[in-house]
Amino acid sequence: MNILPLINFYQKYKLIVFPLLVAFSSVILIVFVIFPQIKNYLLDNKTILNLSQGSYLLEVKAQDLSGFDQDELSKKVSLSLLSLPVDKELPQIIGALQNIVLKNGFTLVSFQVAILPQTAQAVPDFTTKLELSGPSALMPQLLSGIEDSVRVMKVSGIEITTARASGVSQVSLSVDIFYAPLPSSLGDLDAPLPKLTEKDEEFLTNLEVNFPSQAVAAQPSFVSKGKVNPFE
Amino acid sequence: MEKITINLLPPEVNLAQKQGQKFYKIRVLSIAVMVILTFLSSTVFALRILQSQNLTLAREKFEQAQGKVSELKDQEAKLQVLKSRVTNIRQIKSNPSKQSQLFNLISAIIPPSIIVNSFGADRAGNVNLSAITADYLSLDLFLRDLVDPQINEGKIGAVDIENLSRGRDGVYRTNLKIK
Numbered sequence: 391m392n393i394l395p396l397i398n399f400y401q402k403y404k405l406i407v408f409p410l411l412v413a414f415s416s417v418i419l420i421v422f423v424i425f426p427q428i429k430n431y432l433l434d435n436k437t438i439l440n441l442s443q444g445s446y447l448l449e450v451k452a453q454d455l456s457g458f459d460q461d462e463l464s465k466k467v468s469l470s471l472l473s474l475p476v477d478k479e480l481p482q483i484i485g486a487l488q489n490i491v492l493k494n495g496f497t498l499v500s501f502q503v504a505i506l507p508q509t510a511q512a513v514p515d516f517t518t519k520l521e522l523s524g525p526s527a528l529m530p531q532l533l534s535g536i537e538d539s540v541r542v543m544k545v546s547g548i549e550i551t552t553a554r555a556s557g558v559s560q561v562s563l564s565v566d567i568f569y570a571p572l573p574s575s576l577g578d579l580d581a582p583l584p585k586l587t588e589k590d591e592e593f594l595t596n597l598e599v600n601f602p603s604q605a606v607a608a609q610p611s612f613v614s615k616g617k618v619n620p621f622e
Numbered sequence: 623m624e625k626i627t628i629n630l631l632p633p634e635v636n637l638a639q640k641q642g643q644k645f646y647k648i649r650v651l652s653i654a655v656m657v658i659l660t661f662l663s664s665t666v667f668a669l670r671i672l673q674s675q676n677l678t679l680a681r682e683k684f685e686q687a688q689g690k691v692s693e694l695k696d697q698e699a700k701l702q703v704l705k706s707r708v709t710n711i712r713q714i715k716s717n718p719s720k721q722s723q724l725f726n727l728i729s730a731i732i733p734p735s736i737i738v739n740s741f742g743a744d745r746a747g748n749v750n751l752s753a754i755t756a757d758y759l760s761l762d763l764f765l766r767d768l769v770d771p772q773i774n775e776g777k778i779g780a781v782d783i784e785n786l787s788r789g790r791d792g793v794y795r796t797n798l799k800i801k
Contacts, residue, residue, distance in 0.1 A: 408645070409652060415656065416655055423663050424666060431669055434673050437677065448687035448690065449690070451698075455697045455701070456697075466704055467707075470703070470707035471703070471707065474707050474710055537718060542711050546719065546745050547744055548725055548742065548743040549740075549741070549743075551739070551740045552738065552739060552740070568710075570710050573702055584701055585705075586705060590712070593708060597711075
């Protein structure tokens, strides 16, 4: 291959060719080496920063979590689930309401559950209708017994008719019973740790104080199961 | 005395000399640029090597922390359940039953001489009250108390007397609608 013309060309135009070659090499170096490396350096720096922050938050989270008394936490969770279960828990409700009614001097005549289609609300509920009879003087205690029950419920309708001669009232109560499904995501690593505020703690303590007397009664009574002849 | 300089070189030699000087400058500048760029590339490479070590360390530390939290996942789930329950329960308890409140309020302000035959509070919190009394003044006082904002604590907006009659026996019968 004859390179003489090439050398001649270079000699003639070296003032232009040489800077052009250097500029081209520089551009190649910048575009394909320096720029991508600096870009990756900045990106990785950001990643390191994120990882460090994430590690710190996870360390703090782990430290906070290990600070909880496991038994105490389990006890509180059980208590809160008894108060606001994940499902309707009808047997528990029948037991709890029957107990409240009897405790306040009323007689439970009938009990009806109406499960209506749910509207968009934060905590779902269903309505029970109670037909009772008893002295009207004890109504305030009955109402506060329902409102203060360990299982979360609220009176949503009252009908009272009093027979003057006997002084006995026929009461029809609509009671909304609340329940709430479990949160959709539990124990996500990235999720921040929920904090129990002072008010939450105070509320749990109150719940715990009311717990023993009511919760035992709220549990369905266990009777022997099965029957020799179911048609008898 | 000023010096007189005379360039006796031929013009093409002069031109070649000037071009040579210019090329020398360009060469020096180009070499300087190349050196700077090479130094920059090497520095960036060195930084990347150091950074990759830091990145590995940061990843290891993050994985360790993740492992620690994963071990306590049950605790975290329990805490989340507890928090959501407590929030929901407190939210419900913060809005007490209007029906119970109205029943307690009316029970507290109703004079003893008025006998309530029936009391009904619907889901919207509207109350229908049917009562009898032989004492008109008590009924009047009761009605005044019902609409007095200081006594009804703002729980009653309006009281409609749907029916008020006095029988031959001298007993007043009334049906009230309380909103």
